[in-house]
Amino acid sequence: MNYLEFEKALNIFPIFSVKDIQKQFPGFDSRRLVEWQQKGYLLKVKRGYYSFTERNRGEHFMYFAANKIYSPSYISFESAFAYYNLIPEGVFTATSTTTRNTANYSSPLGDFSYRHLKSALFFGYKLLKEKNFTIKIAEPEKVILDYFYINKLNSFEEIEAMRFNDIIAKEIISFNKLRTYQKVFNSKVLDNRIHMFIQIINA
Numbered sequence: 001m002n003y004l005e006f007e008k009a010l011n012i013f014p015i016f017s018v019k020d021i022q023k024q025f026p027g028f029d030s031r032r033l034v035e036w037q038q039k040g041y042l043l044k045v046k047r048g049y050y051s052f053t054e055r056n057r058g059e060h061f062m063y064f065a066a067n068k069i070y071s072p073s074y075i076s077f078e079s080a081f082a083y084y085n086l087i088p089e090g091v092f093t094a095t096s097t098t099t100r101n102t103a104n105y106s107s108p109l110g111d112f113s114y115r116h117l118k119s120a121l122f123f124g125y126k127l128l129k130e131k132n133f134t135i136k137i138a139e140p141e142k143v144i145l146d147y148f149y150i151n152k153l154n155s156f157e158e159i160e161a162m163r164f165n166d167i168i169a170k171e172i173i174s175f176n177k178l179r180t181y182q183k184v185f186n187s188k189v190l191d192n193r194i195h196m197f198i199q200i201i202n203a
Contacts, residue, residue: 074136
């Protein structure tokens, strides 16, 4: 098997794992991966995960990579805020929620950060379909809850410093859904933070 055969078989995958390769080519010699990285054909995203160097990449590609290399996970926190235009700042790390351990990775694609939530709180995400991949990302209501549950913002000043776009927040957030999801967290501390957040965006 040569590189052209490899590329033709794996090109349907934006990110592919060693397991994906072995399904296509049983007995595949992993030394080829090192060789093709050295030649500039492949990028190593994380141990056991690769992408073709010439593939067009962007924000959504990073989101898919984040889902793929550490599963189960979905995009949340600052990345989801930026996706929904809820905060003004650009975000250069793909931030996610996972039921696995908290983790951070750096790669040629960029940086990935994962924050742990217990299994009962792993819900409230939707699927975004691109041409050849699907992204899991928190719904607007869930990213608000995920963020305020993990981050200790306990004053109006700290929340105001986030500079939330109140116009967009009121357009895209269902406050009925927010309250429904909020009950699952069963946290008085979170309830207080969400109360302050709602007061700020409605001010």
